[in-house]
Amino acid sequence: MKKILLIMTCLLAWGAAFAQKKGNISGKIVTETNEPLPYSLVKLVNIADTTKTMEVSANLDGLYQFVNVSEGQYLLRVKMVGYQPYNGQKFSFSGSDLQLPEIKMQSTSKQLKEVSVVGQKPFVERKADKTVLNVENNATAAGNSVLELLEKAPGVTIDRQTDQIKLNNKAGITVMVDGKTNYLSGADITTVLSNMTSDQVASIELITNPSSKYDAAGNAGIINIKLKRNKNFGTNGSAVLNTGWGGVKDGPNNLYRHSANLNLNHRTEQWNIFGNTTYNTRSGFNETLLTRTANTPSMRTTFDQSFNRKQKSPGYSAKIGADYYASKKTVLGVMVDFFNAKNEVMGLSSADVNEYQGNTHTLSYIKQNNGNNSKMQNVTANFNVKHDLPKEEANITFDVDYANYTMDRNDSFDARYLNTAQQETNSSNLRNIVDAKIDVIAAKTDFSWPFSKTLKFEAGLKSSFVNTNNDFVSEQLSNGSWADILGRSNLFIYKENINAAYSNLSKTWKKWDLQLGLRAEHTHSKGHSITSNKIVDRNYVSLFPSVFLKQELSKNHSFNYSYSRRIDRPSYQQLNPFVQYLDPYTIDSGNPYLNAQFTDNFEFAYNFKEFSLSFNYADVRGMITQVSRQNDATRQIEVQRQNFGHANLYNANLFVPLKITKQWSMQNNFSANYQKYEDGTLVGAQFQKSKVSFNFNTSQSFVFSKTFRAELSFWYDSPRIRGVEETTIAQYALNLGVQKSLMQNRIKLRLSVDDILNTNYWEGRMKYQNVDMYVTNHYVNRRASFSINYSFGNQQVKSARNRKTSLEDIKGRTGG
Incomplete structure (x- = not known):
């Protein structure tokens, strides 16, 4: 039944x-x-x-x-x-x-x-954890390279002598592009940023005190460059053409620059495919004037030297990527970047050598022609997965990256030695050939789990492997053939593995927000000079705690307290023990015994509505700095990086945004700094120096109509010091930009002029032990640019995810 x-x-x-x-x-x-x-x-x-x-x-x-x-x-x-x-x-x-x-x-x-009110994000925007430069749609940004944009940022200075980017007068910046750390440093990273145009950039973030989730590298913090990426449904994009001119104080005024940029994006419910390409060419000029003295018991020698270098730097870059939304909870992504740049330099240097021996004065001259042809290329690839877990705001991500960097450079130095009567007494011909390769593999995973609306836990793992091969050949022409007569050639191989783990715990109360973090990094490195058969092997573990506390006093008043520990490892080029010829009396050498520098950062901030006042203290041990050693007997200067004893850096910063009228707004940033440097054994003797400096930056925005606006900005840096280097003059610049929109904002015309008053150049002095040197440096400071930006396709905003990859602490170290 x-x-x-x-x-x-x-x-x-x-x-x-x-x-x-x-x-x-x-x-x-x-x-x-x-x-x-x-x-x-x-x-x-x-x-x-x-x-x-x-x-x-x-x-x-x-x-x-x-x-x-x-x-x-x-x-x-x-x-x-x-x-x-x-x-x-x-x-x-x-x-x-x-x-x-x-x-x-x-x-x-x-x-x-x-109902819309005509408005635009200010060029400088202060947030609780970072400062943001809103580059996109800003009139004064048109035609600038990213390096030139950074020079306009509050607290950022570009050291043209050492090719360093400094934030709040601290070196050791980690440069990231779309969350990926760039593994280049020194002159190489400035080359990349010089060939990256503002047309590619949406915004730039300055993060002075990162949490434990970020890699511990970067004494001064992180500069994250976020490239434009249209995230709208459908097919859309933009095309930008730019032409401009650059000038140098007391130098040539025929330095032209041109660029073209194309962004494309296609998005459906399941796919987001994006890409961009840029071609950029620009001419540059740099003049360095140097005066120094060398003394021996029987003779005093003074050098008056000048170095003029005119360069042309064509380059192009491309990116293509895709996100696949496999489900409502899972996204897979892939991205490939390619960058290629050439640098052609023609230089002329001269030296007036004055020798004083008793009552006798002898004058001789050195004239040198030098050329530099280099090619830099890098390819990076990323695969990533993000999966949202069943609990709201809980997720896990995974990234794997590969990066390859190559650099080929040929230097030539043809020197003529002249007597007082300008008659040639001797000559020399030298050349350097550099073949450098860097391979990086990195992987990371991050986990986020909110126990409740007020309690959140984050953790992650990361591992990276770096392999560099640097073949440096230095030769001199003798009897019609090239040979390594000076014994400076060197083959250097460097390998490094960093394994890291971190955890963060965040808790929110009614008036308090607390985040505690700890990051552990194990570093194993091995530098091997094949030529000299020298090996430097290091193996160490470092801990990096961080604490962030926010106190809400009322709706408009709050306090922020933070502490973090950071590390700066030497760049791969700095560890290379090669000796590079610059001129008959100047050489540059690497230091395989450089150690990492460690910094403890403390910060306190008071916030009133959009106003903020912050105080920062950094305790730096083993600071990596550039030091010049003078051999009085040979009268030769050797430039080398070494660990400096101790630095105490104090900073106070006031940010004041003002709305003067409906059409006129401004953002003002005031910074005061006190630096104190001490070393008991610098070039064999004690060194101590301190100085107070300040910085002012203001950005003014004027809205004349819905389609016409103007931007006016001004920055000022007072004389300052860093280590043994002292800037002896104030640097400042006034910049102007205007923008006109047409065809419902699909076409934007921009005209900008930087350093209208033609005041931006550098003068400095290095005086310690037996070194007494004055330097003046002129570079491309005045720039005028005109650009046309055309946007096509669907321009309505559709949000999309923002991701960081595992290449977050290595890219900044592949240069010098």
Whole structure:
């Protein structure tokens, strides 16, 4: 009997299922002008059971279709960015195929035109944990390279002598591009940033006190350059053409620069494909004037030297990537970057050598022609996965990266030695050939789990492997053939493995926010000079705690307290024990015995609405700095990086944004610094120096109409010191930019002029032990640029994820 009932029940269920008819529901989505509206999100809601809601996206022709729909009562809803949501009337579906009437979406642009207030993000924007430069749409940014943009940022200075980027007068910056650390440093990173144009950049973030989630590298903090990336549905992009001119104080005024940039993006519900390419060429000029003295018991010698270098730097870059939204919780991504730049330098240097021996004065001259041809190329690739866990805001991410950097450089030095009568007495011909290769593999995973709305835990692991090969050949022409007569050639191989783990715990109370973090990094490095058969092997573990505390006093008043420990490892080139010839009296050498420097950063900040006042103290031990050693007997200067004893750095910063009128707003930043440097054994003797300096930066924005605006900015840096180097003059510049929008903001015309007053150059002095040197440096300071930006496709904003990759502490170290 039970079997019969079971069979009858199955037959009835089968019959009911068979009787329930299913069919297809289709239709079309169009704009107000009856154009197809692709990629609209269409939902079919079952009124009886809303959990059975079906979703599809309209195709390129605006068509949609739901298949195998059961009979019942339904609602149709449509959403598209830039359009008002559509909520249809209830309708009945009998199971037979149904073609619904065409749906015409209403644009929100009309509403926006009526209620929008003309506004734009300020060029400088202060947030709780960082300072942001809003480069996109800023008039004064047009035509600038990223390096020139950084010079306008509050607290940032570009040291043209050592090719260092400093933040709050501290060196040791980690440079990131879209969350990926650039493994280059020194002259190499400045070359990359000089060939990266503002047309590629959306914003630049300055993070002075990163948490334990970030790599511990970077004494002064992190500069994260976020490139433009359109995240809208459909196909869209922008094209930018730029032309400009550069000038040097007391130098040539025919330095032209041109660039072209193309951004493309295509996004559907499951795919986001993006890419950009840039070509950039610019001419540059650099003049360095140097005066120094060398003394021996029997003779005093003074050198008056000048170095003039004119360069041309064409380069191009490309990026292509894709995100695949496999489900509502899982996203997979891949990204490939390519960069290629050439640098052609023609230089002329001269030295007046004055020798004083008793009452005798002898004058001689050295004239040198030098050339430099280099090519830099790098390729980076990233694969990443992000998966959202069942708990809200809980997720796990995984990244694996590969990077390859190559640099080929050929230097030539042809020197002529002249007597007082300008007659040639001797000559020399030298050349350097450099072949450098760097390979990096890195992987990381991050985990985030909120225990509650007020308690969150984060943890992660990372491992990176670096292999560098630097073949340096130094030769002199002798009897018609090239040979390593001076014994300076060197083959250097460096390998490094860093393994890291971190955890963060965040807790929120009614008036307090607390984050505690700890990062551990194990470093194993091995530098091997094949030529001299010298090996330096290091193996150490370092801990990097961090604490961030925020206290809400009231709606408009709050305090922030923070502490973090940071590390700066030597760059791979700095560890290379090569000796490079610069001129007959100047050489540059690497130091394989350089140690990492460690910094403890403390910061306190008071915030009142958008105003902020902060105080920062940094205790730096073993600071990596450039030191010049003078051999009085040979009168030769050797430039080398070494660990400096101890530095105490104090900084106070005041940020004051003001809204003067509806059309005029400004952001003002004031910084005061006190630096104290001490070393008991610098070049064999004690060194101590301290100084107070300050910096001022203001950015003014003027909105004349919805389509016409102007930006005026000014920055000022007072004389300052860093280690043995002292800047003896104030540096400042006034910049102006205007922007006109056409065709509903699809076309933007920008004109900008930097350093209108032609005041930005550098003068400094190094005086310690037997070194007494004055330096003046002129570089491209005045720039004028005109650009045309055309945007096409769907320009309505659609948010997308922001990701960081595992290349976050190595890229900044591949240069000198």
